[in-house]
Amino acid sequence: MSENAAERVTKSGFVALIGRPNVGKSTLLNRLIGQKIAAVSDKPQTTRWRIRGILTRPEGQIIFVDTPGIHKPIHRMNERMMRAVEAAIADVDLLLLMTDVTESFGSGDRFVLEMVKRAGKPTFLLLNKIDRLKDKRQLLPLIDRYRREYDFVEYLPISALTGEGVDLLLQSLFEHLPEGPLYYPEGEITDQPERVLVAEIVREKLLMVTREEIPYVTAVYTESFKEENGLLRIHCVILVERESQKPIIIGKGGERLKRIGTLAREEIEFLFGKKVFLELYVKVREKWRENDALLTQLGLER
Incomplete structure (x- = not known):
């Protein structure tokens, strides 16, 4: 860590992206960082381990942790993937629960929500893929469904693909993060080897x-x-x-x-x-x- 980074005290913290497989977490991470650091495909479980993306702005620094899609494990590999999710949730300040607004609420969403409830951490609900909706009012039943399940900090409609709603998301995150130093030097965007x-x-x-x-x-x-x-x-x-x-x-x-x-x-x-x-x-x-x-x-x- 550089001397300037260590001395500068601003808003900073760790934020985990969680959700079912293939809801757009890695696409959002790349959008937030402004550079591609996470593999993206239309296949579920493209992400297999925790990936850290570092965003430094005048307001401070956010370390985003992209996680594998949450699912019930069937192989030892999947078990490790889910342990990576649990470790990420335990280590962060805020959670971003991401859902695909083009799909109905199902058992996979309930499985993810149970993890959120056990963690008990401040959680934002990100309603992704709004670029595919003709009428934003279609979001209301889904928001109401999630509101009955958990007390989310905010409900934010976004499009990881087009960037719609991302600036508002960042503004809200900095408002809710604690004061702290920059954990990584300015200019560094990931800790991946x-x-x-x-x-x-x-x-x-x-x-x-x-x-x-x-x-x-x-x-x-x-x-x-x-x-x-x-x-x-x-x-x-x-x-x-x-x-x-x-x-x-x-x-x-x-x-x-x-x-x-x-x-x-x-x-x-x-x-x-x-x-x-x-x-x-x-x-x-x-x-x-x-x-x-x-x-x-x-x-x-x-």
Whole structure:
């Protein structure tokens, strides 16, 4: 932490983004920070661990914690994901419960609300995807439904995609955060290691290119990350559970893997401002979602 950051006392604190899978949490995090730091796709459970995004403004500093979508775990990997959510909730000052206004209130929403109630922390309800509504009055029954369940600090309609309502959200957050120092130097936007950022970019492009075929049985980790004469040399490993899944990722003549690599390389070059040589390998690790050592290597907390 820099000396200036340590001495400056303003509003600051930690805020967790929570909600069901695929409600737009990572899209909102990227919008709030003003730069892409979290993988985004239309697949549920794209986010698998806690991601911190740091926003510093004249009013102070907010450390946003993006969390995996809350769901009932079925694998050891999912159990770790839910522990990451619980740890995030325990460590923050405020909660942002995000819901998709285009979907009806269901059992998944109730499951999330139970976690909010157990935490007992000041919580904002974010009604996301209002850009898809023709009439904002459609929000009223949903707001009333949530109001009967919990005493939220505020009910804020937003669009993480277009940015509508985001400025009002930030204003409200700074009003409710305590006074405190800047926890990170100005200019820093995430505490994610470079290797993790790179692996997440590759995984996002993998999800984009393979679409519905095998999104949940894949993982990516960075095996090597070196800079030589201004060139970043990066080797990433894509894990699958069965030999039959490799051709789906590699594609005919390697075309699909090449497409994943090209998309990832372009984004990594933009992120780091350097030329990148990216190699991707596809390896089979049976039942990797149940392998504790491998899950730790992938960055999932115990």
